[in-house]
Amino acid sequence: MAATIEAERQVEEATGDYKYGFITDIETEKAPKGLSEDTIRFISAKKEEPEWLLEWRLKAFAYWQSLAAEEGEPDWAMVNYPKIDFQDIYYYAAPKSQEDRPKSLDEVDPELLATYEKLGISLDEQKVLSGVAVDVVFDSVSVATTFRETLQEAGVIFCSISEAAREYPDLMRKYLGSVVPVQDNFYAALNSAVFSDGTFVYIPKGVRCPMELSTYFRINEANTGQFERTLIIADDESYVSYLEGCTAPMRDENQLHAAVVELVIMDDAEIKYSTVQNWYPGDKDGKGGIYNFVTKRAACRGVNSKVSWTQVETGSSVTWKYPSCILQGDNSVGEFYSVAISNNYQQADTGTKMIHIGKNTSSTIISKGISAGHGQNTYRGLVKVLGGADDARNFTQCDSLLLGDQCGAHTVPYIEVKNPTAQIEHEATTSKISEDQLFYCLQRGLNTEEAVALIVNGFCRDVMQHLPMEFAVEAQKLLGISLEGSVG
Amino acid sequence: MLEIKNLHVNVGDKEILKGLDLSLRAGEVHAIMGPNGAGKSTLSYALSGREGYEVTEGTATLNGKDLLDLEADERAGEGVFLGFQYPVEIPGVSNMNFLKTAVNSIRKYRGEDEMTAVDLLKLVRSKAAELKMDPEMLKRPVNVGFSGGEKKRNEMVQMAVLDPCLAILDETDSGLDIDALKIVADGINRLRAPDKAILVITHYQRLLDYVVPDHVHVLADGRIVKSGGKELALQLEAEGYAGLGIADDAA
Numbered sequence: 094m095a096a097t098i099e100a101e102r103q104v105e106e107a108t109g110d111y112k113y114g115f116i117t118d119i120e121t122e123k124a125p126k127g128l129s130e131d132t133i134r135f136i137s138a139k140k141e142e143p144e145w146l147l148e149w150r151l152k153a154f155a156y157w158q159s160l161a162a163e164e165g166e167p168d169w170a171m172v173n174y175p176k177i178d179f180q181d182i183y184y185y186a187a188p189k190s191q192e193d194r195p196k197s198l199d200e201v202d203p204e205l206l207a208t209y210e211k212l213g214i215s216l217d218e219q220k221v222l223s224g225v226a227v228d229v230v231f232d233s234v235s236v237a238t239t240f241r242e243t244l245q246e247a248g249v250i251f252c253s254i255s256e257a258a259r260e261y262p263d264l265m266r267k268y269l270g271s272v273v274p275v276q277d278n279f280y281a282a283l284n285s286a287v288f289s290d291g292t293f294v295y296i297p298k299g300v301r302c303p304m305e306l307s308t309y310f311r312i313n314e315a316n317t318g319q320f321e322r323t324l325i326i327a328d329d330e331s332y333v334s335y336l337e338g339c340t341a342p343m344r345d346e347n348q349l350h351a352a353v354v355e356l357v358i359m360d361d362a363e364i365k366y367s368t369v370q371n372w373y374p375g376d377k378d379g380k381g382g383i384y385n386f387v388t389k390r391a392a393c394r395g396v397n398s399k400v401s402w403t404q405v406e407t408g409s410s411v412t413w414k415y416p417s418c419i420l421q422g423d424n425s426v427g428e429f430y431s432v433a434i435s436n437n438y439q440q441a442d443t444g445t446k447m448i449h450i451g452k453n454t455s456s457t458i459i460s461k462g463i464s465a466g467h468g469q470n471t472y473r474g475l476v477k478v479l480g481g482a483d484d485a486r487n488f489t490q491c492d493s494l495l496l497g498d499q500c501g502a503h504t505v506p507y508i509e510v511k512n513p514t515a516q517i518e519h520e521a522t523t524s525k526i527s528e529d530q531l532f533y534c535l536q537r538g539l540n541t542e543e544a545v546a547l548i549v550n551g552f553c554r555d556v557m558q559h560l561p562m563e564f565a566v567e568a569q570k571l572l573g574i575s576l577e578g579s580v581g
Numbered sequence: 582m583l584e585i586k587n588l589h590v591n592v593g594d595k596e597i598l599k600g601l602d603l604s605l606r607a608g609e610v611h612a613i614m615g616p617n618g619a620g621k622s623t624l625s626y627a628l629s630g631r632e633g634y635e636v637t638e639g640t641a642t643l644n645g646k647d648l649l650d651l652e653a654d655e656r657a658g659e660g661v662f663l664g665f666q667y668p669v670e671i672p673g674v675s676n677m678n679f680l681k682t683a684v685n686s687i688r689k690y691r692g693e694d695e696m697t698a699v700d701l702l703k704l705v706r707s708k709a710a711e712l713k714m715d716p717e718m719l720k721r722p723v724n725v726g727f728s729g730g731e732k733k734r735n736e737m738v739q740m741a742v743l744d745p746c747l748a749i750l751d752e753t754d755s756g757l758d759i760d761a762l763k764i765v766a767d768g769i770n771r772l773r774a775p776d777k778a779i780l781v782i783t784h785y786q787r788l789l790d791y792v793v794p795d796h797v798h799v800l801a802d803g804r805i806v807k808s809g810g811k812e813l814a815l816q817l818e819a820e821g822y823a824g825l826g827i828a829d830d831a832a
């Protein structure tokens with residue numbers, strides 16, 4: 094977060110005082126509880142969407158209804174949670190108005206502030222993150238505006254997905270749902286029907302995006318993350334690095350989060366997508382916490398295209414997430430680097446799918462699962478090599494680290510190979526933080542928490558080094574904080 | 582400086598140290614010898630605060646401060662350093678990062694400011710150079726894939742950087758070739774200072790040829806059974822524990 098603030102400051106300096114900032118005055122409004130065609134029409138109208146998008150949503154809804162009627166929510170993942178009552182959820186709530194927000198940090202949960210402190214988050218940032226009504230001291234809207242102008246000069250489109258539906262209908266119609274079709278799965282269908290907002294990015298041919306893009310720049314819409322939809326298109330020979338989420342803990346009243354992320358990568362283009370997910374994990378007894386059911390997929394359509402997913406998942410009570418790569422273009426490359434923590438009663442079932450279609454495609458999977466307390470951590474991954482994918486290569490490494498003896502780690506790799514030239518390597522390890530390691534660290538002066546943080550960060554090194562530098566520094570602290578109290 | 586009186590230590594249900602007395606003055610080097618299983622490592626763990634080593638009776642103070650009341654990391658903050666018989670591997674954590682974290686944790690305990698990255702790098706590099714460690718080793722993960730000798734050398738570098746006032750070295754000389762032994766001896770001798778005390782646990786006279794102790798003690802069956810000057814080590818080397826009337830399987 095510190096990094097993004099710094100970037101914002103630079104943007105501000107580079108582009109001078111803000112002139113075009115605006116604050117939309119949205120009245121607090123909620124769609125009625127429950128899910129029906131009316132809810133969807135309400136959302137679509139609120140977003141002033143074109144007719145085709147409403148149609149698209151309704152089709153998705155019809156499909157979701159048929160799934161819900163036939164088989165209900167999916168239950169194949171290694172996670173346990175009470176059945177969700179989909180009629181007991183609000184599907185649309187406008188962002189809170191300034192009056193409804195806390196007036197100052199004094200009104201914010203001290204525990205939350207203590208965590209910000211440990212992460213080294215500045216007071217201004219703390220205000221934004223905890224939803225304090227912000228004034229001119231830190232005007233996120235103005236920053237976002239100036240930031241956007243810099244991008245516009247480069248021809249990069251970076252806006253909300255509702256805005257894209259209105260302003261860039263051709264791109265949207267062509268690509269929305271082209272990677273994760275409406276019928277893909279239960280939660281993808283639900284998201285397609287009710288997505289409240291999200292991000293749209295288009296990098297034109299030959300452009301290297303001049304800065305790292307972060308959801309954080311669109312803080313105005315931060316409260317609408319329940320059913321987020323992200324679509325990123327990297328045209329030929331382009332590059333973008335995208336950061337999602339932030340290390341600061343995210344409190345949210347919405348228990349169910351079901352996001353969809355679609356990435357499209359053309360010839361010689363590359364997308365680097367980094368996530369730090371720190372939603373509320375629930376308390377020490379497993380009460381509360383977010384259900385995080387995400388569908389993320391990248392289509393490497395072009396030759397020599399490349400996608401790299403890096404994720405640090407420390408939050409949510411239940412996580413169900415498999416960022417995947419469809420390696421269609423010849424020589425395309427897919428990478429998945431993941432750290433997932435389950436502490437207390439958290440459950441994480443996460444991994445990836447690498448689908449090799451093109452010739453000479455290669456994929457790398459490095460997964461680090463950390464279980465503590467009563468946490469359960471499952472790696473679930475598929476490596477699939479189709480008949481035409483000559484000389485496909487995959488390397489998979491799944492390491493699990495256990496803290497304590499009440500937690501669990503599980504590895505569920507699926508490998509399907511239809512081409513004899515494929516080279517597939519799979520390595521898996523499970524280890525514990527040993528008493529010897531802890532005492533060695535303590536003897537050198539580290540306290541238990543510092544020792545656990547150091548050892549865990551060492552365990553995750555191969556993944557953390559793929560995060561953008563400043564993000565990595567914060568993520569390192571976050572790992573330590575997420576595991577506080579798990580040993581000793 | 583270090584005062585141990587009537588120390589009783591249990592491991593599990595078993596009493597291992599059975600009333601041990603030992604006193605080290607500032608500036609002194611003491612050697613402890615004794616048969617396998619006598620309780621030498623137990624003493625070093627009890628002094629450094631390892632979990633599972635339960636003190637049932639007795640006292641241990643460092644410069645008048647009650648050590649037994651402190652957690653292991655607090656004892657390190659007070660200047661206690663234990664050189665491990667088997668140094669531990671920490672994958673993915675570079676030696677440099679480990680030392681940086683250790684130095685700053687200790688400084689924090691003492692209420693001092695963090696050391697800047699530049700100062701720290703200088704300090705660690707110079708200590709590594711003194712002990713003839715290849716600076717590339719500082720980038721490698723702590724002890725991972727190090728040879729036995731390299732691990733012990735690494736212990737000496739850590740000791741030099743942390744600059745403890747009480748160093749306890751548990752068989753730091755075991756399994757070393759002659760060059761590595763000299764490095765370890767050099768590390769110990771460099772630490773020798775009027776305001777520091779060093780406790781060397783060893784089975785062999787050959788280390789004591791390089792690190793000349795002020796006192797030598799024999800630990801058997803949980804107690805110090807004999808103390809003397811450096812000639813006691815020579816006598817042991819020549820006559821064995823039996824020559825002193827101590828059964829070799831005392832424990």
Ligand SMILES: Nc1ncnc2c1ncn2[C@@H]1O[C@H](COP(=O)(O)OP(=O)(O)OP(=O)(O)O)[C@@H](O)[C@H]1O
Nearest residue numbers: 592593597615616617618619620621622623624832
């Ligand atoms: N964790 C433990 N559980 C049970 N017994 C233990 C444990 N640790 C040490 N002991 C016992 O305590 C006694 C003393 O062990 P200690 O390691 O202190 O001996 P030592 O003098 O260092 O021997 P050596 O010269 O072989 O290193 C031994 O009998 C040993 O088996």
Ligand SMILES: [Mg+2]
Nearest residue numbers: 621622623666
């Ligand atoms: Mg021993």
